[in-house]
Amino acid sequence: MGRYIVKRILGAIPILIGVSLILFILLNIVPGDPVALMMKEHISSDVVARVRAQMHLDDPGYVRYFRFLWNALHGDFGMSYKLNRPVASLLLNAFPNTLMLALAAAIFSWIVGIPAGIISVVKKYSFIDYFFMGFALFGVSMPVFWSGLIMQYIFSLKLGWLPAAGFYSPICIIMPAIVLGWSSAGVIARLTRSSLLEVMGNDYIRTARAKGLTEAAVLVHHALKNSFLPVVTIMAIQVASLLSGAVITESIFGVPGIGRIAVNAIQDRDMPLLQGAVLFATFLVIIGNLAADILYSYIDPRIKYD
Amino acid sequence: MALKFKLQKKDSGMKKKKQALKKAQESFLQDLFRAFRKNKLAVLGGVIVILFLIMAIFAPFIVPHDPYAVEIDLQFYEPSSKYLIGTDMFGRDILSRIIYGSRISLIIGLIPTLISMIVGTVLGMIAGYYGGKIDYFIMRLADIVLAFPSLLLSMVVMYTLGASLLNIFIALSVVGWARTARVVRSQTLSLKEKEFVEGARAIGVSKQVILLRHIFPNCVPSLLVLFTLGIPEAIMSEASLSFLGVGAQPPTPSWGLMVYRGKEFIFSAPWVAITPGIAILIIVLAFNFLGDGLRDAMDPYMKQ
Numbered sequence: 001m002g003r004y005i006v007k008r009i010l011g012a013i014p015i016l017i018g019v020s021l022i023l024f025i026l027l028n029i030v031p032g033d034p035v036a037l038m039m040k041e042h043i044s045s046d047v048v049a050r051v052r053a054q055m056h057l058d059d060p061g062y063v064r065y066f067r068f069l070w071n072a073l074h075g076d077f078g079m080s081y082k083l084n085r086p087v088a089s090l091l092l093n094a095f096p097n098t099l100m101l102a103l104a105a106a107i108f109s110w111i112v113g114i115p116a117g118i119i120s121v122v123k124k125y126s127f128i129d130y131f132f133m134g135f136a137l138f139g140v141s142m143p144v145f146w147s148g149l150i151m152q153y154i155f156s157l158k159l160g161w162l163p164a165a166g167f168y169s170p171i172c173i174i175m176p177a178i179v180l181g182w183s184s185a186g187v188i189a190r191l192t193r194s195s196l197l198e199v200m201g202n203d204y205i206r207t208a209r210a211k212g213l214t215e216a217a218v219l220v221h222h223a224l225k226n227s228f229l230p231v232v233t234i235m236a237i238q239v240a241s242l243l244s245g246a247v248i249t250e251s252i253f254g255v256p257g258i259g260r261i262a263v264n265a266i267q268d269r270d271m272p273l274l275q276g277a278v279l280f281a282t283f284l285v286i287i288g289n290l291a292a293d294i295l296y297s298y299i300d301p302r303i304k305y306d
Numbered sequence: 307m308a309l310k311f312k313l314q315k316k317d318s319g320m321k322k323k324k325q326a327l328k329k330a331q332e333s334f335l336q337d338l339f340r341a342f343r344k345n346k347l348a349v350l351g352g353v354i355v356i357l358f359l360i361m362a363i364f365a366p367f368i369v370p371h372d373p374y375a376v377e378i379d380l381q382f383y384e385p386s387s388k389y390l391i392g393t394d395m396f397g398r399d400i401l402s403r404i405i406y407g408s409r410i411s412l413i414i415g416l417i418p419t420l421i422s423m424i425v426g427t428v429l430g431m432i433a434g435y436y437g438g439k440i441d442y443f444i445m446r447l448a449d450i451v452l453a454f455p456s457l458l459l460s461m462v463v464m465y466t467l468g469a470s471l472l473n474i475f476i477a478l479s480v481v482g483w484a485r486t487a488r489v490v491r492s493q494t495l496s497l498k499e500k501e502f503v504e505g506a507r508a509i510g511v512s513k514q515v516i517l518l519r520h521i522f523p524n525c526v527p528s529l530l531v532l533f534t535l536g537i538p539e540a541i542m543s544e545a546s547l548s549f550l551g552v553g554a555q556p557p558t559p560s561w562g563l564m565v566y567r568g569k570e571f572i573f574s575a576p577w578v579a580i581t582p583g584i585a586i587l588i589i590v591l592a593f594n595f596l597g598d599g600l601r602d603a604m605d606p607y608m609k610q
Contacts, residue, residue: 014446015446015449015450015453018446018447018449018450019450019453019454022450022451023462026462026463026466027465027466029466134347137591137594137595137598138587138591140594141538141587141590141591142587142590143542143545143546143549143562143565143583143586143587143590145545145546145549145562145565145566145569145583146565146579146580146583146586146587149565149569149572149579149580149583150580150583152572153572153573153576153580157572157573240455240456241455243455243458244455244456244457244458245457247455247457247461247550248457248546248549248550251550252569262458263550266461266464266465266550266552267551269465274462274465277458278454278458278459278461278462281455281458282453282454282455282458285453285454285455286453289453
């Protein structure tokens with residue numbers, strides 16, 4: 001077990017290096033001089049040259065990449081062009097907000113998705129099954145930015161129950177979390193249903209029924225645990241989709257998180273900030289996938305450490 | 307004489323075999339169609355997709371108004387008989403803009419998905435068939451691409467290339483090929499151990515021909531499902547990028563952009579932002595129904 005975990009963690013390192021390299025290449029072939037962008041006003045060319053030298057922009061690409069990597073490993077992601085503050089501290093300030101939003105969304109998706117999937121199996125091919133599954137597909141197909149607007153329209157303007165935007169009290173998290181968790185809830189409901197249906201076709205379920213257990217006991221003691229395997233994995237993999245969704249949700253609801261930082265950085269053409277935000281988010285996804293792998297092998301010992 | 311007769315007999319035998327093969331292929335499609343037809347949601351999805359195609363192709367003939375005509379005194383007309391779903395902040399007819407927007411969604415759904423399918427299939431087959439270093443390199447690249455949250459990666463590409471419709475093609479293709487490559491690789495891995503591939507190899511068929519004639523046709527069913535499910539994803543990504551202001555630029559009638567431009571007026575003129583969103587929802591839902599139906603129809607174990 002320990003060896004497996006170490007191996008997985010070591011396997012993530014080349015991915016992280018590749019991610020940083022691709023991101024660096026993509027962001028540093030941008031046409032235009034970042035110094036000229038920073039200064040905005042007309043400025044003499046030797047000042048530009050001096051600032052360029054100060055920022056080491058004239059070094060060859062690979063030198064700059066390795067400097068970037070070295071600094072990043074030491075927690076230094078450079079300075080934001082626009083805000084003139086260290087990128088790392090901006091990201092660390094924003095991270096708890098994103099984490100809280102993503103966690104609330106994930107919890108919402110579990111408490112909605114898992115029961116919906118179970119009920120769909122119990123009432124297989126009934127109206128309620130079709131209703132839930134139709135609803136799940138609806139959740140997956142709904143644009144996050146659109147459902148966010150609809151929620152704002154209904155719950156803020158028409159009913160006045162919740163604040164439309166901002167992030168000042170716990171009540172503010174309700175709407176963004178539901179909007180963000182909606183599609184995940186759909187994915188989880190569909191997965192719970194198909195996984196549980198598969199388990200219910202096994203011989204040991206028939207045996208359990210044959211020995212006279214009630215349907216509820218069969219479900220609780222024999223089926224559920226075995227069907228949760230793929231569901232648990234998807235929960236960890238959710239990190240990626242939640243972070244992608246958070247980019248939009250945070251912009252709609254004015255949540256000061258990583259996603260909004262990335263969107264603002266693009267609008268301000270603030271390269272170091274964008275680079276830091278994307279790198280940080282991708283790092284979180286890699287951690288999430290790693291956690292999924294390890295959790296999976298822990299729950300299902302048949303997965304051997306090849 | 308006898309020899310000639312023998313040859314003729316052999317020839318007709320071959321013909322029979324070919325016919326039988328053709329019949330088997332036909333019945334595969336018929337089976338597929340039969341299983342598919344049973345799934346009412348999938349049929350509904352298919353019908354909506356066909357309507358959507360008609361709408362996109364014949365857009366100029368069915369729009370009631372000019373989608374680009376700015377009429378400031380017609381600003382924020384509420385839905386009425388003349389403007390079925392009202393007008394936007396520039397007095398443009400929203401229905402006409404939604405109909406024109408279907409062309410953009412169609413192009414965005416088809417072209418980047420097709421590009422990423424082609425790139426992913428070629429790379430996946432090479433990785434799976436040749437193995438070794440090239441396999442390692444291609445698959446690590448796919449791992450790296452898949453590690454990024456997809457929306458953020460396409461945002462970065464749009465940042466570098468600049469916001470335009472054409473660049474969305476590139477951004478979505480850069481993100482999209484990796485998953486296809488993974489699926490095709492794993493299929494190639496299992497197919498290349500099959501007897502018919504071994505047989506082809508034994509009689510000296512070249513690697514390229516084996517890949518093209520023996521491996522690729524067997525990947526087509528799953529590619530078809532990936533393609534159908536890739537279209538709504540691409541449509542949604544374009545809408546999201548345009549909503550964030552890094553996708554299509556005004557006055558392009560992109561559905562995502564229309565929601566973005568209308569969201570300021572969500573409280574005073576909600577129809578401006580809400581109706582294009584409904585269009586996105588319907589088309590994405592239809593493609594998902596269709597793709598789900600295709601997948602179930604092709605999977606013999608899912609059939610009841």
